Amino acid sequence: MGRAPCCDKTSVKRGPWSPEEDSKLKDYIEKHGTGGNWISLPHKAGLKRCGKSCRLRWLNYLRPNIKHGDFSDEEDRIICSLYVNIGSRWSIIAAQLPGRTDNDIKNYWNTKLKKKLMAMQFPTLHHQRKPSFPPSPSSHQFLDYFTHTPTSLIDLQTISLPSNNYPNTSFNPFYQNQESMISVVNPPMQYNYPIKDNMFMFGSEGSSSSDGSCTLSHGKEIKQEEIVYHHNMNSGGFDGYNNNNNFMINGNIGSFVGESVNQHEEKSSGVGYSYNNGQSQTLNPLLDYGLEDIKQLISSSGNKGFHVDDIHKNEEIGMYYFDY
């Protein structure tokens, strides 16, 4: 049995609001308030609108002190920081930006800001209006993010992740949008994951073993538990320590969350990783919103935890699906 509609759709006006309707709604609310009941408000205000439509119009457009127009750099920074850390919880993000609505911020993010961010992360892609995806099977070259030199897809057949001993490594995967791969950026290292059939896999057929671990190109091994760790972390909410395991896929930033660890140093292969010691730390100057602030936000909003957005997780360990 379906849910009862919130209103009779045949008897309410839909679509864009006229200036007269705006005026009626604004006048009514300014005189009487919302009365805590949006359902009955349109009738009282003499509007042939659904209560939800009235509420949305008021909140997003008519209420006082709404700010329209360009977002400032500071607002950009706050949005980016919060999105990376808490995901697409627009109402929380909007609460940090006086005068901005969640709808505004959501639209701004989806249409402009994530592209802007992508452009900053991938300056060479500035000219691309839209990433071509999926790529043609013959395109076996991609542009290395750091060196900007063409690299063969052969190199992508093995993957590398931070050691299982150091689950809190800053871990910044980015979607290299012009080819069929995901890059995991963990400076000075970059790990590249091929995408097959719209599927992002930890490891490829050649590098995975039956126990679920993967042999890594840099002499490390990613264990099944670690993949599980990454797989399960999405329901965990904040760990209280480092939450800067950020990634971007197809322009959508997500954040890996894991258990806290103490300070570590990685000296394997002479490569220095940057591990966190409980301090808020980011790799991208855009993303330096205070962790304590965000934690406070989360706790004050019910601490629902959060999920990696835009990835549809497969039940199978270490495998992620996402749509295009």
Add this chain to the structure above:
DNA sequence: AAGGCACCCAACCGCAGCCGA
């Protein structure tokens, strides 16, 4: 000049959670 395409953003939809009866 015109058609196609991509972008932008206001508005809609449906679900989840809250709260009172």
Add this chain to the structure above:
DNA sequence: CTCGGCTGCGGTTGGGTGCCT
């Protein structure tokens, strides 16, 4: 404790607009 009404939220849609070919 349960149920139903309502609100709030996030994802999605679609019309308007501007750019490109």
